[in-house]
Amino acid sequence: MPSMTIEALVKRTGRLLAIPKVVGDVLKLLDDPNSRQSVIANVLAQDPALVVIVLRLANSPAFAPARTVDSVERAVMLLGRDHLRRLVIAGAVTQASDRLPAQTLLPLEVFWHHSAYCAVIARLLADLESPALAGTVFLGGLLHDLGQLILFSQEPEAAHRAFLRSLGEPEAFTPQDAERAELGFDHAQLGGALAEHWGLPDILCACLRFHHDPLTAPEAFRLPVILVHLANTAAHLAELDSRDWRDAPPVDSGIWPLISIRPDTVLELLEKAQFQVLDVEALRNPA
Incomplete structure (x- = not known):
């Protein structure tokens, strides 16, 4: 009989791979049409490693921007908030996976x-x-x-x-x-x-x-x-x-x-x- 339930494994893994608070804060700002690009950039800058991952992905062929994305503010301007939201999620999960045994x-x-x-x-x-x-x-x-x-x-x-x-x-x-x-x-x-x-x-x-x-x-x-x-x-x-x-x-x-x-x-x-x-x-x- 299986000894581990999906709920227990999600709870355990959720603690191990906890998404940083800064990610939740950024996603809330991205959902707010009145939030300024500079504020989004400043909050995300609290996790410099995540910023690097997000910008690297933003400049990959997957998103193929017309011009180089060299800052979070520029990512919002060139890619839009929906794309940046996906980049932040991808970067956060990528970071989290490195904490697995x-x-x-x-x-x-x-x-x-x-x-x-x-x-x-x-x-x-x-x-x-x-x-x-x-x-x-x-x-x-x-x-x-x-x-x-x-x-x-x-x-x-x-x-x-x-x-x-x-x-x-x-x-x-x-x-x-x-x-x-x-x-x-x-x-x-x-x-x-x-x-x-x-x-x-x-x-x-x-x-x-x-x-x-x-x-x-x-x-x-x-x-x-x-x-x-x-x-x-x-x-x-x-x-x-x-x-x-x-x-x-x-x-x-x-x-x-x-x-x-x-x-x-x-x-x-x-x-x-x-x-x-x-x-x-x-x-x-x-x-």
Whole structure:
């Protein structure tokens, strides 16, 4: 019987990965249309390391500003408050992940490499399908497997047993099935619950919670979840330098009638993603 509930794990991890108070203060200011850019910049400056991560990401191909973003005030002016909000969240979670205990089952470098690919590809897909969602699905892709990282760092034995079970009985157990058998919940449910615990936007919580089961996502969030779901599979192909869909986790066939993107188009994006992913990975190395 599973000994750890999702609620207990979220509570424990929420303390370990507590988002700094400055992040909450900045997000409140960004939500206030009357707040001044200079005030936002001054509050964010209380966490210089976070500022560096935010500016590095702001200048990456993921956001592709027309001019260099060299300050928080300039980021507000050139990117807008919605984009800056996503950058702050991404930077805060990236910082927080470094506080997880070191472990070898899912090293941070491997985790962020896949996450960066998923983020870049999700944005490229959104550019084709719904450009207004580009920033949201970029962040959804970057964080989609956060629950998996937490499982391997906080419940490594159970996570490893689930991994071995899915490898040994692939026809009977998907990786998520195996996690639920071992723990009573899977990494997507855990990631979504943690995002809710942090008070992240509902659309982002949905991207984490439903990225393996996009057709069960609430209708209002189904398209961004579909894009992250598709990007996750494409990211695996990009990492393997493969164009064979059988080499990656399966795409839910029910998504294709809901989007205009075709499978061949997804494969054509992989080379473009490979040129951008290093810049996104670099946000974790602000030196």
